[in-house]
Amino acid sequence: MTLPVLPHGDAGVSRRNAIKQLALACGLVLSANSLSALAATFGQPTDLSRSKKTLLKADQLALLRELGEIIIPTTDTPGAIAAGVHDFLDHYLVYCASPTEQQGFIAGLKRIDDSAQKQFKKPFLSATKQQQITLLTNMEKASDGFTADDRKFFKQLKALVTFGYYTSEIGATKELAYLAIPGGYKGNFKFKQVGRAWALPY
Amino acid sequence: MEKNIYIVKSTEIYDAIVVGSGISGGWAAKELTEKGLKTLMVERGRPVEHRKDYIGEGLTAWQMPFRGQVEKSVVDEQHYVQKKCYAFNDATKHFFGNDKDYPYSTPKDKPFDWIRGNQLGGKSLLWHRQSYRWAEHDFNANALDGHGVDWPIRTKDIEKWYDHVETHAGISGSTENLEILPDSKFLPPFEMNAVEKEMKVRIEKKWKTRKLIMGRTAHLSVPAPHHTAQGRVQCQTRNECQKGCSFGAYFSTQSSTLPAALATNNLTIATNSIVHSVIYDPKSNRATGVRVIDAETMETREYFAKVIFLCASTIGTTQIMLNSKSEAFPTGIANSSGALGHYLMDHLYGAGASGRVEGFTDEYYSGRRPTGLVMPRFTNYSEMNPNFLRGYQLTGAASREPWNGFSERDGFGADYKNNIRSAGSWIFSLGGSGEMLPRYENQISLHPTLKDKWGMPQLHIECDLSENDWKMFEDIADTCANILETIGVKDVKKKIEAKSGWHPGLAIHEMGTARMGKDPKTSVLNGWNQAHDVPNLFVTDGSCMASSASQNPSLTYMALTARAADYAVQQLKLGKI
Numbered sequence: 001m002t003l004p005v006l007p008h009g010d011a012g013v014s015r016r017n018a019i020k021q022l023a024l025a026c027g028l029v030l031s032a033n034s035l036s037a038l039a040a041t042f043g044q045p046t047d048l049s050r051s052k053k054t055l056l057k058a059d060q061l062a063l064l065r066e067l068g069e070i071i072i073p074t075t076d077t078p079g080a081i082a083a084g085v086h087d088f089l090d091h092y093l094v095y096c097a098s099p100t101e102q103q104g105f106i107a108g109l110k111r112i113d114d115s116a117q118k119q120f121k122k123p124f125l126s127a128t129k130q131q132q133i134t135l136l137t138n139m140e141k142a143s144d145g146f147t148a149d150d151r152k153f154f155k156q157l158k159a160l161v162t163f164g165y166y167t168s169e170i171g172a173t174k175e176l177a178y179l180a181i182p183g184g185y186k187g188n189f190k191f192k193q194v195g196r197a198w199a200l201p202y
Numbered sequence: 203m204e205k206n207i208y209i210v211k212s213t214e215i216y217d218a219i220v221v222g223s224g225i226s227g228g229w230a231a232k233e234l235t236e237k238g239l240k241t242l243m244v245e246r247g248r249p250v251e252h253r254k255d256y257i258g259e260g261l262t263a264w265q266m267p268f269r270g271q272v273e274k275s276v277v278d279e280q281h282y283v284q285k286k287c288y289a290f291n292d293a294t295k296h297f298f299g300n301d302k303d304y305p306y307s308t309p310k311d312k313p314f315d316w317i318r319g320n321q322l323g324g325k326s327l328l329w330h331r332q333s334y335r336w337a338e339h340d341f342n343a344n345a346l347d348g349h350g351v352d353w354p355i356r357t358k359d360i361e362k363w364y365d366h367v368e369t370h371a372g373i374s375g376s377t378e379n380l381e382i383l384p385d386s387k388f389l390p391p392f393e394m395n396a397v398e399k400e401m402k403v404r405i406e407k408k409w410k411t412r413k414l415i416m417g418r419t420a421h422l423s424v425p426a427p428h429h430t431a432q433g434r435v436q437c438q439t440r441n442e443c444q445k446g447c448s449f450g451a452y453f454s455t456q457s458s459t460l461p462a463a464l465a466t467n468n469l470t471i472a473t474n475s476i477v478h479s480v481i482y483d484p485k486s487n488r489a490t491g492v493r494v495i496d497a498e499t500m501e502t503r504e505y506f507a508k509v510i511f512l513c514a515s516t517i518g519t520t521q522i523m524l525n526s527k528s529e530a531f532p533t534g535i536a537n538s539s540g541a542l543g544h545y546l547m548d549h550l551y552g553a554g555a556s557g558r559v560e561g562f563t564d565e566y567y568s569g570r571r572p573t574g575l576v577m578p579r580f581t582n583y584s585e586m587n588p589n590f591l592r593g594y595q596l597t598g599a600a601s602r603e604p605w606n607g608f609s610e611r612d613g614f615g616a617d618y619k620n621n622i623r624s625a626g627s628w629i630f631s632l633g634g635s636g637e638m639l640p641r642y643e644n645q646i647s648l649h650p651t652l653k654d655k656w657g658m659p660q661l662h663i664e665c666d667l668s669e670n671d672w673k674m675f676e677d678i679a680d681t682c683a684n685i686l687e688t689i690g691v692k693d694v695k696k697k698i699e700a701k702s703g704w705h706p707g708l709a710i711h712e713m714g715t716a717r718m719g720k721d722p723k724t725s726v727l728n729g730w731n732q733a734h735d736v737p738n739l740f741v742t743d744g745s746c747m748a749s750s751a752s753q754n755p756s757l758t759y760m761a762l763t764a765r766a767a768d769y770a771v772q773q774l775k776l777g778k779i
Contacts, residue, residue, distance in 0.1 A: 051267040071614040079619075088269075095273035133615070140612055159609040166605045166622075167263035167270070175623060176605070180260070182569035185439045187393030191566040197625035201604030202441060202570050 051091040055102055060109050061090055066125055067112070070132060071161045077175045085164035092164070108153035112139070115146070172199035207464065208249065208471050209242075210496075211503055216242040216470070217774070219492055219507035221477050221522065224324025225756045226743040226763045227513035228455030228463070229367065233767035234511070235468035239774075242505055243469060246476040246497060246514070247321035250297075252456035256446025258293030266292045286708055287317045289328055289444040297327050297444065303655040312666040315707035316517060322473055323455040324515060325710070328444045331420040331452050331572065332597075333373050334753035335364050335384040339583055343637070343749050347591050350545060350640035350749050351719040354729030357384070363761040363768075370462070371453040371760065372429050374437075374573070375418030383578035383595070383753070390423045391416040392439075392573055396565035397600035397628045404689035405577075411584040412685075417573035417597065420453035420757075432461055441570035452572070472505065474498050476656055479526040480510060480535050480739065488779070489535070489739045492522075495656045509738045509770050509779065513763065516546075516744035517646055520715040521661055523726075523741075524648050536716075536733035541726050543647050545640040545717050546665050547750040549709035550594065552699025553675045554633030555682035557691035559600060562628050566602065574599035577632065579752055581677065590673035591639065595752045596682065598632035630691055634678030635709065637752045639670055644706075646715055665706045675700055711755055713747035731766035738779040742766045 056064065068080030068089075080086070093102055112135070116124035120131050127135070138144040140158075142151035165171040172178050176199035217239035220230040227243060234241045249255075263269040270291045277285045284290050284298040299318035308314045319325045338357045344350035361384075368387040376391040394402065394416060402414040421437040422429055434450035434457055443452050450457035463469040474497035481491040481504065491506035512519040523542055526535035534542050574597050581593035603626025608618065644666070648659040667675075675698045683696040706712075719725025722734035731746050733739040742763035744755060773779045 046265050047267055050273065072619050073616055075616050075619055092268055092271075095275070096268050096271050098274065136614065140614070155609065158614060159606075162605060162609045162622075163269070169262070169264045172263065175619070179568070180262070180440070182439045184436070185392050185567065185569035185571040187395040187398070187567055187571075189395075189566050189568045190564055191625060192564070194566065194568065196623045197602070197605065199605075200570060201606075202601060 051095060053094045054090040055093045056090050056106070056109075060106060061086055063109055063113060063124060064089060066132075067109075067136075067157065068161045068164070070136065071158055072165045072171075078170050080161055080165050083165050083168040083170040085161055085168065088164045088168065089160055092160075104153070105156075108150075108157060111150060111153065112136075115139070166199065207469060208473065210472065212242070212470070212472075212505060214240075214242075214506070216240050216505070216507040218242070218509040218511060218770075219244060219505055220511045220513055221492060222246075222324060222512070222514035222518065222743065223322050223455055223460075223471075224319070224513065224515060224743070225326045225329065225455075226759045227324065227511075228326060228459035229760050229763040230511040230513050230740075230742060230767055231463040231469055232370075232459040233764050234509075234771065235463045235466040237767070237771045238468065239509075239771060240468050241463070241470070242507060243463075243471045244475045244477055244492060244494065244505060245322050245324075245471065245473045246518075247319075247324075247473065248497075249471070249473045250322045250327070250446075250456065252450065252460075253446075253448040256448060257296065258445040259442070259448060261293045261445070268292060283315050284317060286315050287328075287710065289330075293442070294328070294444040297321060297323075297446075305652075305654060306661040306663055307649055307652065308663050308665075312664050313705040314663045314665045315705045316663065316712070317707065317710045318515060318518070322471070323460075326454040327446060327456065329710075329756055330754070331443065332576075332754035333368075333371075333375075333386065333418050333420045333757040334576070334595075335386055336360075336751055336753060336758055337382050337384055339382060340749070340751035340753070343592060343751070344640070349591065351717065351721065351724050353748050354718055354720045354725075359729070360758075360761050360765060363765040364757070367757065367760040367764050369426075370428070371420050371458055372422045372425065372434070373418060373757070374421050374423035376416045378413065378415055380413065380578055382580075382583050383576075386418060386757070388418075389421075389426065392419070392421075392423055392571050394575070395567045395600060397559050397562050397630065398575060400562075401559075401600060401630055401689060402575075405685060408688060409580075411580045412577060414575055414577050417576045419573035421572050422451045432458070434458070437572065439569035439571055441572045443572060475503075475505075476658065477514065477522050478502070478658060479522060480512075481506075482526065482528050482531065482535055482736065484528065484530045487736060489736055495658070497656065500656065509774060510740065511763075511767070511770070512739070512741045512745075513743045516712045516715060516747075517661060517663070519741055519743055519745045520646055521648070521658070523716060524646075525659060531735070536726055536735040536739055538735050539721075539723055539725055541717055541719075541724060543715050544642045544645045545714040545748075546644040546646055546663070546712065547638040547640055547714045547747070548665070548706045549711045549750060549752065550634065550636030550638055550667075550671055550674055550678070550700070551709040552633070552704035553636070553678040553682070553697065554596070554598070554631060555679060555686050555694055555696040556629055556631030557686045557694035559628040559630050559691055565628075566625065571599075581681075587677060590670045590677065592637040592670070592674070593752060594634040594636035594674060594678055596632045596634050596678075598630065598682075600628055600630040602626050603629050630686065632682040632685060634674075634682065635711075635752045635754070636671070636674045636678060637750050638706075639668060640714060640717070640749055641668060644714075663707075667700065667706065672700075711744070711750070713744040713750050713755060716741050716745035717748040718746050719748055730769045731762055732769070737773070738770075740766050740770055
């Protein structure tokens with residue numbers, strides 16, 4: 001079965017073509033390659049018109065950018081910056097967080113920066129990597145002057161960064177293993193056969 | 203599909219009208235058309251064409267503006283109840299009902315979460331596909347303890363109809379010869395992973411009365427030739443079913459019953475047609491048709507038929523019947539018993555336990571299996587519990603903790619990232635589906651004043667949990683925790699979600715309110731799903747249920763529908779209705 005080579009552009013037409021091909025293919029045994037190709041044909045470009053607004057000021061966004069990269073750094077795969085986690089959260093928080101949650105997030109960012117000022121006499125972004133890590137470690141443990149509320153904020157931040165990273169294309173397909181169309185469930189399967197966690201857990 | 207099957211107005215007198223196009227409506231349409239009846243399927247929502255209209259299918263997280271979540275403004279305005287469903291997300295929201303247009307009320311102290319899908323295919327696009335037969339023990343339940351009325355049927359009446367619907371739909375599962383959970387006509391079962399196999403060994407070694415088996419699900423694990431002939435493909439285990447499946451790998455109206463009905467050339471469909479009431483002729487004592495409000499234009503029209511099947515979902519069907527008032531039936535059509543609207547049930551969900559299984563770090567799985575495991579009922583069957591009536595089945599699974607479980611633990615940076623990549627600990631969990639007693643005071647009624655967008659009286663739903671229900675919740679949680687601890691699972695945590703926000707309705711197995719029974723004085727339908735009072739009116743969706751058992755009910759709705767359709771056609775041919 002030859003699969004359609006889809007033009008960029010009208011996603012609706014592309015999808016209809018893909019479905020027509022699939023309808024013809026039904027009843028045939030589909031190979032893993034053709035299945036993966038089919039997976040690509042189902043997609044549509046992100047509807048960015050639904051997420052135009054942003055929450056953060058430039059300095060807050062810059063701080064979030066750095067925090068994201070500290071939480072999920074570049075290793076042998078790209079980290080949070082490359083995955084655009086800060087930009088994503090800047091849009092996401094406008095639409096999917098309540099005003100209270102938004103203010104709490106901004107206040108938490110400020111708490112981090114204020115703590116750096118207090119401890120290191122400089123903004124968080126100007127502190128050394130080790131100072132930054134020490135500060136955040138204490139915040140997560142609610143030690144060294146950080147409160148239970150501070151710990152709670154850091155947990156939320158970490159959860160948001162994790163969410164933004166592992167649902168990004170980089171996080172899901174480069175760092176983890178992405179299998180759009182698995183072709184069946186194998187219960188007798190060793191971790192080393194894939195070597196990294198599935199991006200889509202269930 | 204050459205002929206134009208979609209109509210708006212029609213003066214034709216059809217052989218049959220089927221109201222609703224979901225699990226039971228699709229089956230009624232298939233069976234009636236295959237038996238030669240010119241059938242009009244009336245659906246309140248818009249058309250949804252298999253494959254073409256699955257607009258969320260195949261979307262990756264990053265292709266969606268909020269990675270699968272829905273913006274608060276949309277959720278708060280239109281889906282403030284639907285959002286509670288586990289399957290509600292940005293790629294499925296268009297298959298869920300609109301809470302703003304079609305609201306309902308409850309007493310403040312009795313919250314009820316009504317999850318619905320108001321489009322062609324109904325909740326057959328959204329269901330979890332779990333499919334289990336009822337046992338004789340289940341049909342006996344009301345007679346045994348006196349709650350509810352005795353079922354007018356037993357397994358011998360329905361067995362061959364289970365065979366019939368299972369064969370066509372395709373049910374995957376393992377043959378186990380268990381009296382309490384009878385086997386279906388099965389396609390091969392899905393595989394267990396290494397940890398599940400070990401949990402099964404430990405559980406069954408410890409308890410002779412408890413079995414952990416593969417879940418039974420309406421998926422084509424391996425399609426039979428007649429499935430392939432319908433254009434349905436083997437399940438690819440994407441586990442994104444609710445977005446729509448162009449492979450047709452799970453049972454839905456679109457993938458399975460509708461194509462069969464269309465192939466007969468006896469089916470016509472009216473969409474965006476909200477049934478306001480059943481038209482009743484007192485002289486002949488027959489339902490003669492339905493009154494409809496157009497969902498888009500608000501125009502009213504009527505459709506006529508010799509036989510009416512109400513398959514509009516449990517609450518939808520009873521709303522229509524309550525709204526079908528006449529001199530003969532001042533409280534709703536076929537309601538001489540006064541039972542209409544009463545004995546609403548849902549399953550008791552949200553109680554269970556989970557914990558960590560140490561080791562097995564070399565083991566994993568590939569694919570996203572669309573079913574978990576099931577532990578058939580043992581409570582008040584093979585293990586008696588004097589504290590409460592009836593019982594529950596357990597479902598569960600073992601999987602490795604995914605990335606979103608990691609942020610709770612301390613740590614960040616390269617180690618955090620690498621730990622996530624290495625996949626988390628194995629987690630094993632079990633949770634219950636408990637049987638709710640049928641109670642008169644759990645009821646739905648028409649609101650005296652409030653109307654929805656189309657001028658239909660809104661529903662008022664009153665449903666709360668009884669002492670029996672709470673005792674069962676406690677037992678489910680304790681039992682699950684005990685099982686896990688006994689077999690060596692660590693850090694076992696138990697939960698009862700009903701204490702923290704789970705409300706009736708959220709199992710999405712709402713049943714009852716037009717119950718079957720032997721006695722016309724205490725039930726709405728007889729053993730053929732035929733209204734005692736109006737012989738050409740049949741009701742085969744969840745509203746017909748006289749008790750709830752603990753199994754997922756849709757398979758039983760399919761079998762009851764096929765059986766009732768067969769009977770209705772016979773009666774029509776004999777001139778009896």
